[in-house]
Amino acid sequence: MIDKDIGFVIKRINFRETSILASIYTMKFGKIQGLFKGFYTNKKEFSSSLDIFTLNEFVLYPRKSEIWLVSYAELIDGYDFLRRDIDKNSMAAMFARVVDKYTVLFYANPRVFYLLKYSLESLKSYSPERLIYIFMIKFLTICGFKPEFNLCIECHRPYADKMYFSVSSGGIICDKCRVLKKDAHSISPEASSAIEYIQRTGFPQVLRINLSKVCREEINFILRGFCKYHLHIDPFLNMSGKEYQA
Incomplete structure (x- = not known):
């Protein structure tokens, strides 16, 4: 069986002397592991070039094993502008790492594909500081890690005027239930509505969302705590250890 698909390279390693093994997030198949035999000679x-976060068209040989043979790769978009800006490059690499780590093989989800595509394209005109919130909130929502903001996650009732967010519970806590969670922190209606x-x-x-600095700091706190607790990553640190500011 032979097939064609388009996809993003989200991870790659050299395999032996002439080949490459890459994680690719494709439109039709989701994440696959592709073996490019003789890449450095053919x-x-x-x-x-199969650089990270490039979009390519591939000729694939789907099979039952976890690694598929890829016999052809043609570049569609290299996102060259990202290579000229270290902060945007680091953010794009973070997108790729998150997709690689928190998606499973052979589970197609076009929403993840297009989230990655639109997020990379948007970095051309928008700052990493803006895209980090949008990408992470949407990725968490799409992939089932969505924080709960509609009802109290403990009693499942609508919250009143005051609301709190519990990182460990993964959602909003009402005023009555906050005594049950030591990590419950107050959250403003603006931050909740923005998320x-x-x-x-x-x-x-x-992309047109306009947040106050206080609101950005709140969302930073919530997202950072949620991702570190549930996903064991800190998306607000780039590859050089620099923190993206709210």
Whole structure:
């Protein structure tokens, strides 16, 4: 069986002397592990450099094993502008790492594919500081890690005027239930509404969201705590250890 698909390179390692083993997030198949035999010698079949977060067209040989043979790769978009800006490059690499680590093989999810595509494209005109919130909130929502903001996660009742967020519980805690959670921190209606807006609003409209500095700091605190507790990553640190500021 032979097939074609488009996909993003999200991880790659050299395999023996002439080949490459890469994680690719494709449109039709989701994440796959692709083996590019003779990549460094067969330049005719592989016109792409297969750099991280490049978009390519592939000729694939699907099979039951976890590693598929890829016989052809042609570059569609290299996102060259990202290579000229270290902060944007680091953010794009973070997108790729998150998709690679928290998606499973052979589970197609076009929403993840397009989230990665639109997020990379948006880095051309928007700052990493803006895209980090949008990407992470949407990725968590798509992949089932969505924090709960509609009802109290303990009693499942609508919250009143005051609300709190519990990182360990993964959602909003009402005023009555906050005594049950030592990590419950107050959250403003603005921050809660902003997160819900990002969850439900598509590109490019979501990019127009305008948040106050206080609101950005709140979302930073919530997302950072949630991701470190549940995913064991800190998306607000780039590859050089620099922190993205709210």
